[in-house]
Amino acid sequence: METSSPASSRRTSIGSQRNPDSEEAILSAAEAILREAGLAAFSIEAVARRAKAGKPTIYRWWPSKAALLLDVYHRQKHHGHMPDTGDVRSDLALFVTSLLAFWRDDGGAIFRSLIAEAQSDPAALEALRRYLLERWRQSGAIIQRAQKRGEVRPEIDSDLTIEILSGFAWSRLLTGRLDCSEDEIRAVIDAVVGGIAAR
Amino acid sequence: METSSPASSRRTSIGSQRNPDSEEAILSAAEAILREAGLAAFSIEAVARRAKAGKPTIYRWWPSKAALLLDVYHRQKHHGHMPDTGDVRSDLALFVTSLLAFWRDDGGAIFRSLIAEAQSDPAALEALRRYLLERWRQSGAIIQRAQKRGEVRPEIDSDLTIEILSGFAWSRLLTGRLDCSEDEIRAVIDAVVGGIAAR
Secondary structure (H helix, E strand, C coil): CCCCCHHHHHHCCCCCCCCHHHHHHHHHHHHHHHHHHCHHHCCHHHHHHHHCCCHHHHHHHCCCHHHHHHHHHHHCCCCCCCCCCCCHHHHHHHHHHHHHHHHHHHHHHHHHHHHHHHCCCHHHHHHHHHHHHHHHHHHCHHHHHHHHCCCECCCCCHHHHHHHHHHHHHHHHHCCCCCCCHHHHHHHHHHHHHCCECC | CCCCCHHHHHHCCCCCCCCHHHHHHHHHHHHHHHHHHCHHHCCHHHHHHHHCCCHHHHHHHCCCHHHHHHHHHHHCCCCCCCCCCCCHHHHHHHHHHHHHHHHHHHHHHHHHHHHHHHCCCHHHHHHHHHHHHHHHHHHCHHHHHHHHCCCECCCCCHHHHHHHHHHHHHHHHHCCCCCCCHHHHHHHHHHHHHCCECC
């Protein structure tokens, strides 16, 4: 992803400084395990073995499996969460399309399990929530630019609009229905931009 | 819930007939375990012990923990998924409000774990998907009635509209943010009914 890592701000409260080389080795190892063997094979132990790092080191930097998964997820190349075509419908259609496409590739498996982990682990839930609020705020720029252009009403809450579209994408991810047609995506954007009401 | 159980249609392909008394005993036992000890204590074994039923009986009727959870979830009293006030904004606001309220009570814990289970168990995913498609179709009646009244454009997809609102509710549930203000719910309904575009 193109933007600065929200993980780095989470780290400021942790006293121990990360070593960039070890951090890279650990994240690469985690990514390789996920790619080659999937989530079932993913554990702090397996990552430590592959990265030739100590488990305490990993736990010092990532307090839970979910925190490590979140950083791996964030490192994956996902472009298109802040499109800027000059037209709000195109921007929002690109936002949804690229999110679903990213999830159809590697990203979806990691994000599904992050959400699953967060339902039984309060620390994972808190990390996921912080990450998402920051992401929605960033993508909210799509709406704010459209407000400056006069395309979107000034009182509209930009983060909330992004959460509505993102929630639709979650519904598709979490029910295994990522193969969303262009027509369906257009219908979703039409509903949110133009409304469903008779004119 | 007031409507016929989607579970009953799932059962038609299963040869073994359920005994209504045993079924009731098993579902009550499952519900009691969830209420008293939470999901961590929930297993087919624990339900069998409490219901004084054989594990093979339970597995014959519910092929997975998720299938049993889904039936317990469906049995919980959740009113308000098909409000009919004569006004589409009021109906949709009630739909979202009552879903979030139901989840803040007992329903949310079960539904969160159903979604989590479905991310690692393909049979659970399939059961959840079928259940939801049926639910969204039912609640789609809100939109269809509004279309007959001329409030909503005829080309709008009713199920998709419900999925958008439901996706927003999922986002709130799965990030632990069920305390949604009335203003926020109104803003979501405004976006979907009236659109965010400048008029």
